[in-house]
Amino acid sequence: MLEGLPPEIPGVVITQHIPGSFSATFADRLNQASRLTVKEAEDGDIIKPGHAYVAPGTQHLLVAKSRGVLRCVLSDAPPVSKHKPSVDVLFDSVAKACGNKAVGVLMTGMGKDGAEGLLHMRQAGAVTLIQDERTSVVWGMPGEAYRLGAAERVVPLPKMAEAILSALVAPQT
Numbered sequence: 184m185l186e187g188l189p190p191e192i193p194g195v196v197i198t199q200h201i202p203g204s205f206s207a208t209f210a211d212r213l214n215q216a217s218r219l220t221v222k223e224a225e226d227g228d229i230i231k232p233g234h235a236y237v238a239p240g241t242q243h244l245l246v247a248k249s250r251g252v253l254r255c256v257l258s259d260a261p262p263v264s265k266h267k268p269s270v271d272v273l274f275d276s277v278a279k280a281c282g283n284k285a286v287g288v289l290m291t292g293m294g295k296d297g298a299e300g301l302l303h304m305r306q307a308g309a310v311t312l313i314q315d316e317r318t319s320v321v322w323g324m325p326g327e328a329y330r331l332g333a334a335e336r337v338v339p340l341p342k343m344a345e346a347i348l349s350a351l352v353a354p355q356t
Contacts, residue, residue, distance in 0.1 A: 184290070185217035185235065187344025193351065194230035194253065195219065196238075196246055198273045200266055200292060203240035210237040228255040238268035245276035253280060264296040270324070274300025283308025286350045288343065289334075291319035295327040302333035310350035311335045314343065 188195070201209055207223045213235065214221035222228075224236035224244050230253040238244035243258040256276070263269035270289065274297060277285050287304040289297045291314055305311040311334055313325035318340035328334050338346045 184288075184340065184343045185213055185219060185221070188217065188219060188347065190218045190233040192219070192348075193232050195235035196224070196230065196244060196255065196273060196277070197235060198238040198244055198268045198270045198297075199240075200268075200296070201240045206237055206240035213237065224255040224257065226255065226257040229253070230255060238273065241267065243268045243272040245272060246280045247276065248280040264294060266294075266296045270297030271300035274304050278303040278307040278309065281307075281309065285309040286347055287311045288313070288347065289325050289328050290314040290340070290343070291321050292324040293321045294323050297324050298327035298331050298333055301328045302331050305333050305335060310353070312338050312343065312346050312350065315339045 199209060210221050210223040219233055219235045221235040221237065223239055228236055230236065236255050243260055245256040245258060247254050247256045263271050274287055285304060287301050287309050289301050301311050313328050313334040315337045316322040319325060336346060
């Protein structure tokens, strides 16, 4: 999906359920495969256009806004929905920091992590997208978001980058 995003896109934050020993390698692999600059997030990183920040596998990743600048914040708080990092934690922070100036995307995965956070993003005015059941390996997380009414659009994986770009250029209320 990142391969389809142009380098001038606003900053991207990613939470993936992977062990801490793999998150830096995962970020490096994404960096090589996309036109974005992808790195494992560090506490205090300024979120820049054309960059993507992957949550370390041992910490929650949050977005905070201070003086008009978005930054990555890492947290050692306990697991949420049995996960650390947790997608709900990330999405809740984005809802608070960005409101209707964000696009939330929830893709394939087991469980329900991310569903409530995506709903909070939608309630804050963000555009919310989930991967469709047909192209998901496991439709647990996106399926739960669908059941909660958190998804504004259900999108097949091959069309996700296009849907994100459309959401970024569409006027948001």
